[in-house]
Amino acid sequence: MLNDDQLLRYSRQILLPQLDVAGQEKICAGRVLIVGLGGLGAPVSMYLAAAGVGRLVLADGDTVDLHNLQRQIVHDTASIGQSKAESARTRILALNPEIRVEICGKFLDADTAGEAVSGVDLVVDCTDNFATRFAVNAACVAQGKPLVSGAAIRFEGQVAVFNHGADAPCYACLYPDASEVPETCSENGVLAPLVGVIGSVQAFEVLKILAGVGEPLSGRLLLLDGLAMRWRELRLPKDPLCRVCGKPV
Numbered sequence: 734m735l736n737d738d739q740l741l742r743y744s745r746q747i748l749l750p751q752l753d754v755a756g757q758e759k760i761c762a763g764r765v766l767i768v769g770l771g772g773l774g775a776p777v778s779m780y781l782a783a784a785g786v787g788r789l790v791l792a793d794g795d796t797v798d799l800h801n802l803q804r805q806i807v808h809d810t811a812s813i814g815q816s817k818a819e820s821a822r823t824r825i826l827a828l829n830p831e832i833r834v835e836i837c838g839k840f841l842d843a844d845t846a847g848e849a850v851s852g853v854d855l856v857v858d859c860t861d862n863f864a865t866r867f868a869v870n871a872a873c874v875a876q877g878k879p880l881v882s883g884a885a886i887r888f889e890g891q892v893a894v895f896n897h898g899a900d901a902p903c904y905a906c907l908y909p910d911a912s913e914v915p916e917t918c919s920e921n922g923v924l925a926p927l928v929g930v931i932g933s934v935q936a937f938e939v940l941k942i943l944a945g946v947g948e949p950l951s952g953r954l955l956l957l958d959g960l961a962m963r964w965r966e967l968r969l970p971k972d973p974l975c976r977v978c979g980k981p982v
C-alpha cells in the first residue's frame with residue numbers, strides 16, 4: 734500500500750494508465766542489484782531511486798577519482814577518495830529517502846556474484862570489467878534472473894536485456910569467446926552524455942520489467958552510433974551451444 738507522500742511523489746508515473754497504482758506498487762516492491770557505480774551506474778541508480786525501486790544493492794569496489802567526474806554524475810567533487818558505492822548511496826538517499834540502499838563494497842567475481850544475485854529480482858550490469866560481467870551473467874542464468882546490460886565507449890553504446898523470457902539469450906551468447914572481450918573506456922575515452930543515454934535506457938528497461946509493462950529489449954541488441962546519432966537493432970538469438978546457458982550435449 735502506498736502512503737499519501739508516495740502517491741504524490743510517484744504521481745506522474747501513477748498517472749500512466751499502463752502503470753497506475755498497481756504498477757507503482759510493483760516498482761516499490763522491486764529489489765535490484767546495480768553492478769558498477771560509474772558512468773552507467775550513475776544514471777541507473779539515480780533514476781531507479783527517483784522512480785521508487787524499493788531496494789537497491791550497489792556493488793562497486795572502486796573509489797571516486799577526479800577523472801570519473803566528467804561523466805559519473807552520481808558522485809561529486811567532495812566524493813573524491815570515497816568508496817563509489819558509499820558516495821552513490823549518499824546521493825540517491827538524498828534524492829529519495831523512502832527506499833532502502835545496501836552496499837556491497839567490492840567487485841563481484843565468480844565467488845561472490847551468486848550470493849549478490851540471490852537477494853534481488855533483477856540485475857543491472859553497469860561495469861566495464863569483463864570478468865565481473867561474465868560472473869554476473871553466469872549467476873543470473875543459474876538463478877533465472879533477468880540481466881539488463883549496457884556498454885558505452887567513445888561515441889558508441891549498446892543495450893540489451895538478457896535471460897528474460899523463453900529462449901532468451903544470455904550475455905555469453907553474445908560473446909561466445911570469453912577471451913575476445915570488447916574494449917573499455919579507460920583505454921579509449923567516452924563522451925560524457927553517452928553514458929547518460931545508455932544508462933537511461935537500462936533504467937527504462939528495469940522499470941518496465943518490474944512493473945510488467947511493454948515489450949522488454951530481450952533477444953535484441955540496441956546499438957547507438959552517437960556521432961551519426963543513429964540507433965540500430967540487431968536480433969540476438971540464443972546460442973544453443975552457449976557455454977553458460979546452452980543445454981549440455
Ligand SMILES: [Zn+2]
Pocket residue numbers: 902903904905906907972975976977978979
Ligand atoms: Zn548464453
